[in-house]
Amino acid sequence: MSVQNSDRAIAVIGMACRFPGARDVDPYWSNLLEGAHFLDPLDEAGLAARGVPRDRRTGEGYVGVSGAVDGVEHFDSAFFGIAPAEADTMDPQHRLFLEEAVHALEDAGWAGRAAQRRVGVFCGSGENRYGRLLPEPDAAAGSHRRMSDGPAMLPLRVSYHLDLRGPSIFVNSLCSTGLTVVHLARQSLLAGNCDIALAGAVSVQLPHEHGYVAQESAVLSPEGTLHPFDRAASGTVPGSGVGVVVLRPLAAALRDGDRIHAVLHGTAVNNDGSDRQSFAAPSVAGQRDVILAALADAGVDPRAIGYVEAHGTGTPLGDPIELAALREARERLGVDTPCAIGAVKSSIGHLDTAAGMAGLIKAVLCVREGVIPATVNHRVPLPSAALEGSGLYVNTERRPWPDHEQPRYAAVSAFGVGGTNAHVVIGQHTPAPAPGDTDGDIPPQILPLSARTAEAFHDLRASLADALAAGPDRSCADVARTLQDGRMPRELRRAWVASTLSELAALLKDETDPVAAGPLxxxxxxxxxxxxxxxxxxxxxxxxxxxxxxxxxxxxxxxxxxxxxxxxxxxxxxxxxxxxxxxxxxxxxxxxxxxxxxxxxxxxxxxxxxxxxxxxxxxxxxxxxxxxxxxxxxxxxxxxxxxxxxxxxxxxxxxxxxxxxxxxxxxxxxxxxxxxxxxxxxxxxxxxxxxxxxxxxxxxxxxxxxxRGADLDWTRLRGGSARTVDLPRYPFEARRHWAITGPAEAVAKPLASPAPAAGAEEDVLAVVMEIWRTVLGVPDVEPDADFFDLGGHSLVAAQIVARLRERFDVRIPLGDLLDAATPEGMAELVTELRASADLYSTLTESPGADTTGSFEL
Structure with a gap:
């Protein structure tokens, strides 16, 4: 049962998620251990309250069930420096992923040191359903919306807003996207293209918190219940969610004291080709082969695999094929040892592109904690499963890992419509005992804490105090290292010097407001x-x-x-x-x-x-x-x-x-x-x-x-022996960013351009400031406000250029506008160009033209 390719092992050093019923990894795991599920039907009043039209919710085939995540309409745009108006129209999938990417890096202990490093971003998302429900943008905003609406912008946004310098790759293989990004991230790490990789996927079903229409002979369950590998299986139930993991070569993670949740030993991705009944149908051969390829890549004795987190969609067609592929793979390897099978979809729904991430995070927790949760809604196995003699069984009750004498290994499958199959093999990591604080000579440490606002700071301070009181299995040096390297330094800061966690806990009771950066x-x-x-x-x-x-x-x-x-x-x-x-x-x-x-x-x-x-x-x-x-x-x-x-x-x-x-x-x-x-x-x-x-x-x-604003070299200050530990994540400040008014199906009117000022002589500065308020979505703009501080960038500036051309019949080069940077500077540009109107008249385009190609982005 030894690992043959330990030099190719990749550590999972960070995780973050938001799934139905859980806003983070810990509540997700608690829900799984309790056998909870979050696909309960909504009653008539609940559906009406969520804006589902009566004719739809009472129509034939409508099922009032959905695996929804909380807070889809909320986002901390200011944290990322995104203008409110842009956040309002941004795909909520992108907003969720940005926040969870930060939390994943915090969990990994790298959020404070990831900027400007070779951190790769490999991620996928579902279609931008939100964009279809938004009002049509006016002509000035059209080019910006066309550029920012695309799903492929997701990894680019993450790399930009977090200042990550590794590969930034968008992936979509439909339902297998979550594991496909993990495979590609691992390959990039092994090839040396990046030092750390963020891998994740997100899917938000819209209209949100609504049900669906189950059509006869389709894949959606007409009863709203997902029965994986069960005789009663009638189809799947859609859900929403986001999951992100942080990956790093195991040797580097061990060297630097990273907290390792599990080890990724092998991955494989393939496609069924034409060896299937139809384009949308799965293939036993394709799924079997991807399982064999991942095991071969891992170099793990297949008898050591004690658990498989299956795709398990609860469909009469897909589930029997998946079990047959697992059985055939084990037969070819001559394996018949006991192996539990589970499927998290019956608890949270089928998360589409994010389904593999939900399964992977569950499997990581299983090998880390040594517990296999029950698979809910499974009672009577499929008659066609034919698992006798294979050692495979669907786990229906919470139980400890079967074999405590050997390291724990698990596998995860994800299969996409269109035939892209993905399989990963993960293993337990046994960390060395963590040194705790003693009464000996303990050198003092700097323990920094920061946030964007005073409210967020005090929330974080209180959460840290609670965490230290609840968890004594940490050392002061480890907590210091995690706060120093594992958190992004923000605008408002405080730092304490302490030698023990009890001393720090006392200091955290001080409710003095944090300090803003200033002259040193x-x-x-x-x-x-x-x-x-x-x-x-x-x-x-x-x-x-x-x-x-x-x-x-x-x-x-x-x-x-x-x-x-x-x-x-x-x-x-x-x-x-x-x-x-x-x-x-x-x-x-x-x-x-x-x-x-x-x-x-x-x-x-x-x-x-x-x-x-x-x-x-x-x-x-x-x-x-x-x-x-x-x-x-x-x-x-x-x-x-x-x-x-x-x-x-x-x-x-x-x-x-x-x-x-x-x-x-x-x-x-x-x-x-x-x-x-x-x-x-x-x-x-x-x-x-x-x-x-x-x-x-x-x-x-x-x-x-x-x-007061200095970014310290923490490693030089403290040395390198401390390790990352689990501490509270950043408390994002939720602000509603939802540009759809009323029921989700309704379409609002487009925003109008600023009305012309009365009188023959226009106040150019007033008009520029009104344009800023419109395109940035901020209520107050001062004449000397900084465009970039308010979340502006070149695409937003392109809208200003277009609106200024429509209003004043002037054409301003985008670079000049960005250099102006303030309403006063932009107004001065307009005034100068209007004074030279004859010179620029030949360059002026019609107001309704598509100006995308004229901007230097």
């Missing part, structure tokens, strides 16, 4: 320098060399410079460096305004002068030091500073990009003789030298920088 200013005052604690010096090698410097002034200078350098290596970019006295030379050296050696000599002479003055010594020595500073600076004049330099000694600031004068640094040196009143650092400045006293103080400074 650090204060450098060498007069407050201390010898760093060994725990800090040992963790930051650059400080170790400074600690050993024999001269106190030199040690303080090198400590300050090393501290600033280490912060820069962590990813901190300071807007302003505030400094006093000798610290000003440290700041200047770090900002590139002074040569390091020159700055060190100036700082040492500054401190030497101070020592003479404090000891009441010969002031002529001070004059000699000042003269040496002047000579050094004139021989090595200052250069432009990369950051603003704020002199607390002189009360003046040298802007970034400017070179301080020689006299500036001479004046700083003069203050060492007569140390007058100094300017205090701004209230928002951090104390660099104070943070160098201990590791915990250093982490507090790094946390402070992160709260």
């Amino acid at each position: 200013e650090v204060a450098v005052d060498l007069g407050t320098a201390v010898r760093p604690d060994p725990s800090l010096a040992n963790r930051v090698p650059a400080l170790r060399a400074a600690v050993d410097h024999p001269d106190a002034a030199g040690r303080a200078f090198l400590l300050g410079l090393a501290g600033l350098g280490e912060l820069a290596a962590l990813g901190v970019r300071f807007t302003t460096l505030s400094a006093h006295g000798a610290g000003e030379y440290v700041a200047a050296a770090f900002a590139g305004a002074l040569d390091h050696d020159v700055a060190l000599r100036c700082a040492a002479r500054y401190e030497a002068i101070r020592a003479v003055v404090q000891d009441g010594g010969d002031l002529s020595a001070c004059e000699q030091h000042l003269a040496a500073v002047a000579d050094d600076l004139r021989e090595h004049p200052p250069t432009p500073a990369e950051s603003a330099l704020r002199s607390l000694s002189l009360g003046e600031t040298v802007p970034a990009g400017c070179a301080p004068s020689v006299d500036h640094f001479l004046d700083v040196a003069q203050t060492s003789v007569m140390d007058g009143a100094q300017t205090t650092p701004s209230a928002g400045a951090a104390d660099l030298m104070g943070a160098l006293s201990s590791w915990e103080d250093w982490l507090a400074l790094a946390a402070w920088c992160w709260e």
